[in-house]
Amino acid sequence: MVGGGMDTKAKAVAGLLAATCVCSIIALILSVVNVKDVFLPPSTKYGLVFDAGSTHTSLYTYRWPADKENGTGIVSQVDVCTVEGPGISSYADDPAGAGASLRPCLDQALKIVPAEQQRETPTYLGATAGMRLLREQNGTKAEQVFAEVAKVIGEYPVDFRGARILTGTEEGSFGWITVNYLLETLVKFSFAEKWEHPEDTEVLGALDLGGASTQITFQPGVPVEDRNTSVFFRLYGTNYSLYSHSYLCYGKTQALKMLLAALHQDSVTAQISHPCYPMGYQENVTVAELYDSPCVRAPSTASPAQVLTVTGTGDPARCIMAVQKLFNFSCGAQRPCGFNGVYQPPVRGQFFAFAGFYYTFHFLNLTSQQSLNDVNTTILAFCKRNWSELERTFPQDKKYLHTYCSAAIYILTLLLDGFKFNEHTWSNIHFSQQAAHTDIGWTLGFMLNFTNMIPAEPLELVKGHQPGLWAGAVSFIVLALVTGLVAAFLLCFWKTK
Numbered sequence: 001m002v003g004g005g006m007d008t009k010a011k012a013v014a015g016l017l018a019a020t021c022v023c024s025i026i027a028l029i030l031s032v033v034n035v036k037d038v039f040l041p042p043s044t045k046y047g048l049v050f051d052a053g054s055t056h057t058s059l060y061t062y063r064w065p066a067d068k069e070n071g072t073g074i075v076s077q078v079d080v081c082t083v084e085g086p087g088i089s090s091y092a093d094d095p096a097g098a099g100a101s102l103r104p105c106l107d108q109a110l111k112i113v114p115a116e117q118q119r120e121t122p123t124y125l126g127a128t129a130g131m132r133l134l135r136e137q138n139g140t141k142a143e144q145v146f147a148e149v150a151k152v153i154g155e156y157p158v159d160f161r162g163a164r165i166l167t168g169t170e171e172g173s174f175g176w177i178t179v180n181y182l183l184e185t186l187v188k189f190s191f192a193e194k195w196e197h198p199e200d201t202e203v204l205g206a207l208d209l210g211g212a213s214t215q216i217t218f219q220p221g222v223p224v225e226d227r228n229t230s231v232f233f234r235l236y237g238t239n240y241s242l243y244s245h246s247y248l249c250y251g252k253t254q255a256l257k258m259l260l261a262a263l264h265q266d267s268v269t270a271q272i273s274h275p276c277y278p279m280g281y282q283e284n285v286t287v288a289e290l291y292d293s294p295c296v297r298a299p300s301t302a303s304p305a306q307v308l309t310v311t312g313t314g315d316p317a318r319c320i321m322a323v324q325k326l327f328n329f330s331c332g333a334q335r336p337c338g339f340n341g342v343y344q345p346p347v348r349g350q351f352f353a354f355a356g357f358y359y360t361f362h363f364l365n366l367t368s369q370q371s372l373n374d375v376n377t378t379i380l381a382f383c384k385r386n387w388s389e390l391e392r393t394f395p396q397d398k399k400y401l402h403t404y405c406s407a408a409i410y411i412l413t414l415l416l417d418g419f420k421f422n423e424h425t426w427s428n429i430h431f432s433q434q435a436a437h438t439d440i441g442w443t444l445g446f447m448l449n450f451t452n453m454i455p456a457e458p459l460e461l462v463k464g465h466q467p468g469l470w471a472g473a474v475s476f477i478v479l480a481l482v483t484g485l486v487a488a489f490l491l492c493f494w495k496t497k
């Protein structure tokens with residue numbers, strides 16, 4: 001009778017023990033596997049942005065973990081595809097061609113984005129100064145080009161959110177956001193396990209040189225006096241009051257076009273001596289080709305079909321003088337300015353100089369923080385090299401080889417006389433193409449803003465398990481283990497007795 005009673009008790013205890021074990025295992029599994037990951041399928045998201053520049057178009061594919069999308073340094077570039085042919089603004093007389101040119105890159109991007117996620121992949125096309133100039137020349141043609149690119153992108157199974165022209169201020173601001181997002185100067189996951197604004201980190205300025213415009217954006221030490229150049233952001237709970245300006249026509253291609261036009265107008269004849277082109281270099285260009293943009297105005301006497309012969313003279317001193325004439329450095333009113341009378345507070349802090357600034361200086365091996373003196377010496381020496389020697393030394397760079405001297409002198413003039421850097425602040429300029437394996441340009445900042453991935457207010461802690469669930473799981477396991485141990489102890493106690 002006693003034995004039987006004990007048997008029943010033992011069975012009950014054994015049953016309790018088994019149930020406890022099963023429960024503990026379930027609790028353990030639940031706590032280890034994040035419930036969210038199991039029930040919310042796509043843990044990685046994608047975004048596509050076309051950068052329709054004046055000289056060419058690129059398609060950037062970005063990727064980020066869905067559950068952390070408000071953090072910083074989370075979005076990375078998976079791919080960049082360069083569209084064959086010129087920028088979309090060059091298709092003014094063949095708008096359908098602009099649309100068709102985008103297809104190979106769209107096909108490439110859709111090989112990266114998994115099929116089941118394509119329909120929710122935000123896709124944008126942003127055009128910059130090339131299209132700003134075309135719109136100035138003929139608005140109808142600009143609209144036709146946009147209609148064609150939108151038609152083609154619309155045929156693809158993506159979440160197409162439109163094609164449009166960015167303003168110069170947007171282009172500058174989004175470049176600034178890209179730089180500071182990638183360098184984590186806006187918000188950082190601190191040792192206190194919180195997303196915080198890094199106290200001792202200064203934000204960086206952004207210097208962008210495109211084909212048709214150049215942008216300067218930074219946080220000045222003084223309030224911005226001119227509303228047209230002031231930008232305000234609230235990001236992660238911190239206010240940023242920035243200065244940003246975009247100079248149309250002062251991108252590399254258009255500036256060198258203005259230079260050639262100025263030399264043509266000085267020479268009067270069809271023979272142009274070009275002090276920035278290497279000695280021994282010669283090219284022919286028609287009046288129509290030279291004066292094909294609103295940045296240059298053809299003299300009434302020149303007939304479009306006339307052929308101009310441009311001969312390099314490799315004379316850096318004259319080149320500097322000719323380049324300086326492209327700018328008006330006088331400020332007029334009693335306020336600090338950049339050039340052409342545009343207000344600009346004195347530059348402040350560290351800067352990233354990317355796109356054309358980087359490409360030109362990279363070719364000249366000037367991207368490793370050389371002193372201004374060394375930079376000057378290198379550029380002057382390069383400008384004196386003759387064409388046949390350059391062709392022999394750099395057979396890979398034939399297309400742009402004759403322009404590097406002009407471009408380098410243009411960049412020096414723009415940075416020093418235009419933006420007013422000096423021999424001290426020069427060392428604050430970092431010539432870079434990438435940060436955190438991602439290209440620096442406006443595209444990432446644009447996508448972050450339009451997908452609301454940079455919240456205005458500070459981030460709550462969203463990392464790992466939610467505290468409630470985690471605490472619950474831990475207490476349950478402890479409780480289960482204790483119950484199990486007590487049960488096992490009782491069982492042994494009864495057995496031995």
Ligand SMILES: *[C@@H]1O[C@H](CO)[C@@H](O)[C@H](O)[C@H]1NC(C)=O
Pocket residue numbers: 066067068069070452455456462
């Ligand atoms: C990101 O921020 C937005 C707006 O601030 C919010 O609606 C969203 O839930 C956040 N996403 C995550 C994963 O925290």
Ligand SMILES: *[C@@H]1O[C@H](CO)[C@@H](O)[C@H](O)[C@H]1NC(C)=O
Pocket residue numbers: 137138139140141
């Ligand atoms: C602009 O382009 C349209 C379409 O190609 C053309 O019909 C029109 O004449 C052009 N306008 C100007 C001002 O050139």
Ligand SMILES: *[C@@H]1O[C@H](CO)[C@@H](O)[C@H](O)[C@H]1NC(C)=O
Pocket residue numbers: 328329330331332333340341
């Ligand atoms: C240069 O800029 C100043 C101030 O904006 C202006 O007064 C002056 O007329 C400009 N000079 C030329 C040659 O355009």
Ligand SMILES: *[C@@H]1O[C@H](CO)[C@@H](O)[C@H](O)[C@H]1NC(C)=O
Pocket residue numbers: 363364365382
């Ligand atoms: C840059 O450096 C490389 C490697 O040292 C050299 O081959 C090349 O000639 C240099 N480029 C210029 C423009 O001096």
Ligand SMILES: *[C@@H]1O[C@H](CO)[C@@H](O)[C@H](O)[C@H]1NC(C)=O
Pocket residue numbers: 170173449450452
């Ligand atoms: C960012 O995007 C929002 C729309 O989502 C827009 O209202 C805002 O102006 C954008 N910011 C900038 C600087 O363009």
